[in-house]
Amino acid sequence: MPLALEGSQALARTVALCRPQVVAAYPITPQTHIVENISRLVADGVFDCEFVSVESEFSAASVALGAAAAGSRAYTASASQGIMLMSEVLFNIAGLRVPMVMTCANRSVGGPLNIWNDQQDSMAVRDSGWIQLYCADNQEAIDTTIQAYRIAERTELPVMVCVDGFTLTHTLEPLELPSQEEVDAFLPPYAFSRSLDPAHPISIGTLVTPEHFSEVRHAHHTAMVKAIAEIEAADGDWQALSGRSGGALLESSGPADATVGVLTIGSIHGTLLEAMTEYPASEPVRLIKLRCFRPFPAAAIRAACAGLERLVVVERALSPGSGGIVGNEVRAALSTMEQPPRVENYAVGLGGRDVPLDLYPRLLEADGEVGGFSVFDVDVSRLAPEDQ
Amino acid sequence: MSETTVDIDIAALRRKQPRFRGIEAGHRACLGCGQALAARLMTEAAGPDVTLTNATGCLEVFTTPWPESAWRVPWMHSLFENSAAIAAGVEAAYKMQGRKTKVIAMGGDGSTFDIGFQALSGALERGHNMLYICYDNEAYMNTGIQRSSSTPHAATTTTSPAGKARMGKRHLKKDIITIIAAHHIPYAATTSVAYPSDVRKKVRRAMAIEGPTFLLIHAPCPLGWGHEGNLTIEVARLAVQTGLFPIIELERGQLANAMPIRDPRPVTDYLKVQNRFRHLFADDLRAKEELEHLQALADYNMETYDLRGEGPDAMDTEAADTVKRRGTRWA
Ligand SMILES: Cc1ncc(C[n+]2csc(CCOP(=O)(O)OP(=O)(O)O)c2C)c(N)n1
Numbered sequence: 185m186p187l188a189l190e191g192s193q194a195l196a197r198t199v200a201l202c203r204p205q206v207v208a209a210y211p212i213t214p215q216t217h218i219v220e221n222i223s224r225l226v227a228d229g230v231f232d233c234e235f236v237s238v239e240s241e242f243s244a245a246s247v248a249l250g251a252a253a254a255g256s257r258a259y260t261a262s263a264s265q266g267i268m269l270m271s272e273v274l275f276n277i278a279g280l281r282v283p284m285v286m287t288c289a290n291r292s293v294g295g296p297l298n299i300w301n302d303q304q305d306s307m308a309v310r311d312s313g314w315i316q317l318y319c320a321d322n323q324e325a326i327d328t329t330i331q332a333y334r335i336a337e338r339t340e341l342p343v344m345v346c347v348d349g350f351t352l353t354h355t356l357e358p359l360e361l362p363s364q365e366e367v368d369a370f371l372p373p374y375a376f377s378r379s380l381d382p383a384h385p386i387s388i389g390t391l392v393t394p395e396h397f398s399e400v401r402h403a404h405h406t407a408m409v410k411a412i413a414e415i416e417a418a419d420g421d422w423q424a425l426s427g428r429s430g431g432a433l434l435e436s437s438g439p440a441d442a443t444v445g446v447l448t449i450g451s452i453h454g455t456l457l458e459a460m461t462e463y464p465a466s467e468p469v470r471l472i473k474l475r476c477f478r479p480f481p482a483a484a485i486r487a488a489c490a491g492l493e494r495l496v497v498v499e500r501a502l503s504p505g506s507g508g509i510v511g512n513e514v515r516a517a518l519s520t521m522e523q524p525p526r527v528e529n530y531a532v533g534l535g536g537r538d539v540p541l542d543l544y545p546r547l548l549e550a551d552g553e554v555g556g557f558s559v560f561d562v563d564v565s566r567l568a569p570e571d572q
Numbered sequence: 573m574s575e576t577t578v579d580i581d582i583a584a585l586r587r588k589q590p591r592f593r594g595i596e597a598g599h600r601a602c603l604g605c606g607q608a609l610a611a612r613l614m615t616e617a618a619g620p621d622v623t624l625t626n627a628t629g630c631l632e633v634f635t636t637p638w639p640e641s642a643w644r645v646p647w648m649h650s651l652f653e654n655s656a657a658i659a660a661g662v663e664a665a666y667k668m669q670g671r672k673t674k675v676i677a678m679g680g681d682g683s684t685f686d687i688g689f690q691a692l693s694g695a696l697e698r699g700h701n702m703l704y705i706c707y708d709n710e711a712y713m714n715t716g717i718q719r720s721s722s723t724p725h726a727a728t729t730t731t732s733p734a735g736k737a738r739m740g741k742r743h744l745k746k747d748i749i750t751i752i753a754a755h756h757i758p759y760a761a762t763t764s765v766a767y768p769s770d771v772r773k774k775v776r777r778a779m780a781i782e783g784p785t786f787l788l789i790h791a792p793c794p795l796g797w798g799h800e801g802n803l804t805i806e807v808a809r810l811a812v813q814t815g816l817f818p819i820i821e822l823e824r825g826q827l828a829n830a831m832p833i834r835d836p837r838p839v840t841d842y843l844k845v846q847n848r849f850r851h852l853f854a855d856d857l858r859a860k861e862e863l864e865h866l867q868a869l870a871d872y873n874m875e876t877y878d879l880r881g882e883g884p885d886a887m888d889t890e891a892a893d894t895v896k897r898r899g900t901r902w903a
Contacts, residue, residue, distance in 0.1 A: 205668040206661060234664040238657065239694030246654035246691065250625065250661020253648055256668055258661070276650050380623045380646035380662060382673055389649035390636035 186358035191322040191347065194359050195261075195287060196221030198326045200231035201367040202285070202333050204259040205374075206251035208236040208244045213299045214349030215263040215289035241266035245273035248284050252277075253388055255379035257333065258284045263349055264291035267305040271312065274342075278313030279404065280389055283336035283376065284343075285329065290450065290500070291349040292535040300536020301349040303450060307501040307509050313404055315343040315411055316478040320431060320453040322347070322357050324475070327430035330362065331418040333371050338418075339411045340377070348451040348500075350536070362426055370425055408479040415476055431475035436488040438470035443493040445525065446547065447472040447485075449510055452498055452532065452539055459544035469548070474510065482517035489518060492525035496547050498560075502531045507557030515555070528552040530560040537561060592620050599642035600634040604801025606765045606791030606808060607631050607707040611678070613768050614705060614789075617775035618676060620645060623662055627655035627679035627688055630714045630793075631707060653688040655679045656695040656704055663700045674779055675702040681722035682712040685746050696755040696784045703778045703785045709793040710745070717796040721746040724816070725869065726862045727848045729796070734851035739862050744869075749788060753825040757784045761821040764790040766808035770819065770831070790817045798847020810842035815870035818877045832881030836874065839867045 189197070195218050199207070207226075209219040225231035234251075238244045241262050248258040262270060267288060277284065288306045292298045306316060315335060319325040325347045332343040347353060378386060392400055415433060423429045436445075437457075444467055446456060453473040460469065472488045472495075474481075489495055495518070497511040506512065511529030518524040530547065533539040543560070552558060564572045594615025601608035611631060615622075623646040626632045632649045635642040650658045659677035666673055677695075679688055684706035692704060711729045712718040719732040724745045728734045732741040752760045758781050761774045771789060778785035792808050794801045811817040812831065816839060819831035840863060843849035852859045852866075874880055 206664045208661065208664075234668050236660060236664050236698065238660075239690060239697070242654060243657035243660070243691050243694055246650060246657030247661035247664065249650060250648070250658035250663075251665040252661075253658075254623070254662040254665035254669075256665035258665075272651060273654065280650070380648060382621050382623065382646055385644055385646045387636050387641035387643050387647045387649075390638045390641060391633050392638045396638055 186360055188356055189322075189359050189361070190217065190354060190356050191325065191352045192217030192289075192354065193221050194322055194326055194361065195329060195347070195353075196225060197361055198329045199259050200225050201362065201364055202259070202330060202371060203257060204233055205256035206234045206236065206248065206258045207260070208238050208247035208251070208258070209260050210238055210241045210244045210262065210266060212241070212263050212266040214291055214301070214353045215261050215266070215287065217353060218261045218287060218289065241270040242273060245270040245277065245286075248286070249273060249277050249280070249282055252282045252284045252376065253280070253378075253380055255374070255376055255381065257374035259286065260284070261287040261289065263289040264293055264299075264305045267309060268293060271309050274309050274312045274314060276389075277342050279400075281340045281404070281407070282342065283340050285332045285336055286342070286344050287329070288344050288346045289349045289353045290346055298535040301351055301500070302534045302536070303346065303348070303500040304502075306344060306346045310478055310509070313341070313408070314478060315339070315341050315408070315415070315476075316346060317343065317415070317475055318346045318450045318477055319352065319475070320451055320473050322352050322355065323359055323428065324431050325352060326359060326361065327422060327426065327428050328475070330367055330370060331415075331422050331430050334418045335411065335414050337374060337376075339407055339414050341407055341411055346450065351451045360428065366425060370422060412476070412479050412481055431473065433476040433481040433484045434472055434474045434488055436470055436472045439468040441491070442468040442470040443491065444468070444548070445470040445472055445489060445492040445495045447474060447495060447497045447510070447514060449474045449477060449499055452500070455539050455541065456544050459541040462541050463545040465545070465548055477510070480513055480517070485514060485517045486521055489521070489525055495525040495527050497527060497529045498532055498547065499529070500531065500533050502557070502559065511557055526554040528554060529557040531557070532560045534559065592616065594618060594620065594622070594624070594643060594645040595635065596642045596644060600637065601630070602795055602801065604792075604794040604804040605630075605634075606793060606804050607680070607709055608634070609765045609804070610707050610771065610789040610791045613765070613771040614676070614775050615645065617772040618674070618779055621672070622674045622676050624648070625650070625655045625659040625662065625675070625677045627683035628652035628714070629680035629683055630709075631678065631680070633714055652683055654691050655683060655688055656692040659702045659704070660695045660698065660700045663702050667701070675700075677702055677704045679704075679706055680713070681706060681708045681710060682720040685721045685748050693755065696752070696757050696786070700784055701782055703775070703787065705787045705789060706748070707789055707791045709791050709796060711793070711796050713793050713796045722748065724866075726852060726866060728851060729848070739858050740848070740851060749820070749822070752786045753822050755784075756825040757786060759821070759823060760786040762788040762790070762817070762819055764808045764812055764817060764819060765792070766805050766812060767819070767831075774821070796848070798850070799845055803845065807842070807845055810837060810845070813837045814839045814842045815874045815879055816842060816866070818873045818879055820877055827877065830877045830879055833874070833879045834881035836880065839863070839870050
């Protein structure tokens with residue numbers, strides 16, 4: 185039976201269902217409700233874990249790393265400045281190939297200070313070597329978090345589950361929370377092959393010279409590429425068990441003969457779905473919802489774009505001076521197609537800018553520069569005169 | 573070929589060696605490295621049922637050039653500034669697993685006094701059951717002898733060189749033990765590689781305590797301090813005998829013990845054997861002033877910790893390893 189839950193509340197209860205033994209976190213909007221809810225579950229005796237209330241995100245990620253390396257399932261969550269502060273540790277966790285799961289409640293990165301949603305934070309650490317899964321709604325966030333533990337522990341790669349701040353974390357929705365039995369059936373107890381144990385002493389995090397470093401990176405990259413199969417398998421198995429998919433690598437919807445596509449990442453998908461009924465387009469449109477951004481599922485993206493003549497990539501971050509981060513990678517992936525669609529690329533909803541329903545027709549009408557990129561919805565008159 | 577036979581009783585020699593050593597010989601430390609010696613003494617006292625975390629620094633680098641490792645106990649290095657937080661995570665995990673294995677976090681003075689201080693303070697405040705050990709060689713040695721907040725006043729490093737306009741480091745050595753004391757943890761102490769049994773004893777004492785403990789081990793770096801490798805122990809001992817590095821124990825932030833100095837030496841005895849203080853012996857008024865300043869710092873320590881002993885002891889002229897029980901005069 186569905187329960188009416190706030191996204192953060194649902195995530196906290198989902199995390200508890202995954203039975204991490206150590207949770208370490210530091211508050212930051214819009215992630216705070218997640219850790220507050222976890223703290224409450226611990227205080228009420230519902231969730232038996234060592235909750236380490238650290239003094240910074242740097243230590244949050246480090247405590248989780250130490251715990252996972254010592255043989256306990258670990259969890260942390262953060263956003264924005266917190267992701268930036270822990271970024272050195274994030275690279276370290278992935279480089280040491282220690283499995284764990286974290287939630288990124290996506291928020292812009294300052295300055296200027298802005299607490300609202302975009303995806304600049306997780307995009308900034310896309311090269312850290314973590315698997316990154318972006319959720320379109322809170323049900324996906326629940327199902328993805330559970331799958332994330334299985335993926336992480338089978339691949340020995342950490343997984344970041346990205347949920348749009350406020351849009352998802354602070355929204356009340358009817359949600360299906362799986363039972364403990366279902367989660368236990370899906371997720372075997374944590375067993376890390378290289379844990380810190382005096383009976384079998386090993387050294388983790390040694391100095392690796394040029395003689396071996398390329399091989400280490402090669403192995404990491406290969407593991408990431410191979411993780412694509414694990415991500416698909418986890419979603420398939422979870423669907424068989426729960427009846428719900430968490431969103432696979434990507435999902436595409438709309439008529440097969442569509443020649444126009446819109447590719448999104450995160451919660452904008454829901455807005456576009458609704459907009460499609462509100463503003464029926466003159467031509468059939470295919471919506472592609474990218475869930476897995478790292479590893480980058482280039483083949484799945486090409487398959488999803490087959491037959492398209494035009495693709496609009498809509499994302500919530502940018503690489504200033506270059507353009508859209510997702511857009512550029514999609515372009516590169518499509519370049520090996522025999523007849524790739526023309527790609528237009530926009531950043532929308534930056535720093536919590538509203539993503540209204542009429543964004544959809546406006547995007548389709550925009551007919552932006554092919555190969556180009558722009559921040560959508562910019563009103564230069566809001567800038568100081570000298571900056572206009 | 574001539575053959576030399578040396579008459580050594582191997583069995584007797586073995587009996588003299590400690591039973592367990594968590595760090596093996598064959599690592600790549602420099603000749604006379606104080607930190608390598610301190611780490612060895614620590615692991616001998618800590619035994620096999622420990623897990624170590626190590627901040628980035630010389631110790632981490634010289635013990636683990638992949639695919640080799642000198643460590644015989646579980647050991648983990650993550651970053652420069654998170655040794656205490658990694659240890660806290662390991663401890664939290666062991667607690668949930670119902671394990672009694674003690675966690676020991678290690679870091680250099682750069683890691684401890686400077687960049688990793690926040691993580692250390694947080695871990696102490698949260699009361700993790702762990703021992704934090706700082707190997708104090710008074711500079712960032714791994715990156716080539718840059719000043720840290722532990723570098724003594726007036727010492728030269730590559731980022732606090734002495735020149736026409738400067739007399740080495742302009743600031744004081746951070747009083748870390750007082751800051752640690754302010755956390756009111758069950759046990760904190762200083763010790764020095766010049767006194768091996770004091771190091772072992774304090775490690776054992778800290779290991780026996782349930783809760784956060786802290787140990788600062790003074791460990792000369794021949795390369796960084798500018799003395800011969802065979803003088804490490806002598807230099808370390810002079811630091812103590814001059815009063816520049818007091819050997820103390822604190823319980824819940826209160827001074828409990830101090831190693832008495834029976835025959836205090838002038839600071840110049842310590843300074844003149846190290847190149848990092850060579851500029852203080854130039855014919856220069858500022859140099860003279862700095863020497864006086866350093867002597868005043870030593871005198872201050874003698875006073876503050878009531879270090880003066882009762883004169884020469886026939887049995888133990890160096891006052892080595894003698895710790896006198898004191899009251900809680902120092903606050
Ligand atoms: C964030 C970060 N900044 C700088 C460094 C470079 N670095 C590595 S070790 C080190 C100095 C270590 O000094 P200390 O902690 O005193 O240990 P020692 O090498 O003297 O034993 C520095 C600056 C780093 N690894 N990480």
